[in-house]
Amino acid sequence: MFIPLHDRNALKHIRRQYVTLGLITANVIAYALASVVPDAAFELGVYGLGFIPAILLGGASLDPSLVLVPESATYVTYSFLHGSWLHLGSNMLFLWVFGDNVEDAMGHFKFLFFYLACAAAGALVHGLVMPASEAPLIGASGAVSGVVAAYLMLHPKVRVWVLVFMRFPLPLPAFIPLLFWVGQQFVMLVIDGDSNVSWGAHVGGILAGALLVLVLRRPGVPLFDRAIVTPRAVEHEAPSVDAGVVGPWGVPASTSRTGPEQKTPETVASKRARPVTHWGR
Numbered sequence: 001m002f003i004p005l006h007d008r009n010a011l012k013h014i015r016r017q018y019v020t021l022g023l024i025t026a027n028v029i030a031y032a033l034a035s036v037v038p039d040a041a042f043e044l045g046v047y048g049l050g051f052i053p054a055i056l057l058g059g060a061s062l063d064p065s066l067v068l069v070p071e072s073a074t075y076v077t078y079s080f081l082h083g084s085w086l087h088l089g090s091n092m093l094f095l096w097v098f099g100d101n102v103e104d105a106m107g108h109f110k111f112l113f114f115y116l117a118c119a120a121a122g123a124l125v126h127g128l129v130m131p132a133s134e135a136p137l138i139g140a141s142g143a144v145s146g147v148v149a150a151y152l153m154l155h156p157k158v159r160v161w162v163l164v165f166m167r168f169p170l171p172l173p174a175f176i177p178l179l180f181w182v183g184q185q186f187v188m189l190v191i192d193g194d195s196n197v198s199w200g201a202h203v204g205g206i207l208a209g210a211l212l213v214l215v216l217r218r219p220g221v222p223l224f225d226r227a228i229v230t231p232r233a234v235e236h237e238a239p240s241v242d243a244g245v246v247g248p249w250g251v252p253a254s255t256s257r258t259g260p261e262q263k264t265p266e267t268v269a270s271k272r273a274r275p276v277t278h279w280g281r
Helices: 018-035 037-048 073-079 085-106 108-129 141-154 177-191 199-216
Strands: 002-007 159-164 167-171 258-264 277-280
Touching: 002 258, 018 073, 018 085, 018 167, 037 073, 037 167, 037 177, 073 108, 085 108, 085 258, 108 141, 108 199, 141 167, 141 199, 159 177, 167 177, 177 199
Parallel strands: none
Antiparallel strands: 002 159, 159 167, 258 277
């Protein structure tokens, strides 16, 4: 229902969101490589790097020819694989809009740890919900869900331009679309637990993000937009703009243009198909 487009939330502690940009670049490169390799190599990547609950939590074993990294590493490696441009694009759009301010609140290294920890939490909850699943989980949805939760904790009052019903760009306080999105993940986990969308990964990322932001944010960084103070060390300031005449990309409205999915093959050893099943929204 809501697609984030842009927020006017200036960086206060860092000059550029290097980790956010690096993660987006890594995901795009990984997908580009997966798009040009033969089907057999793509399949090897999905099985070898995807998170398979039956192997990590259910006692099953993977064909040795498909093993690429230690099994425990797949709690993270799965988050760099995507099954389509739409799958990749939706995750990276959320990361682009919300990741910079979360990175700003934590610092580069803490944010990287935060992102990977949210990915691992998403895989863990997915595995607890579907412990016997032999379908590889892929996608950055768990990690990005953690970023969304952290942004909601930090900046619920900041106005975010969102596309409503895929048609109408509107500037809304962040808590309106983000609380709706977060609530939707929990509801769908209850009523649609067998879906090919891993709602469990989303919920795991949300829970981890909401908890980790409490301890990983910089000293003095407030929650819930209680106070916004720009440190003296930051020399740049956001220009003064009349929000009423600014479009969703930060340009005059007259010229502006207007979560997260995980897929699978059916078994670990037998059916091997290029389409992947678990997607994050």
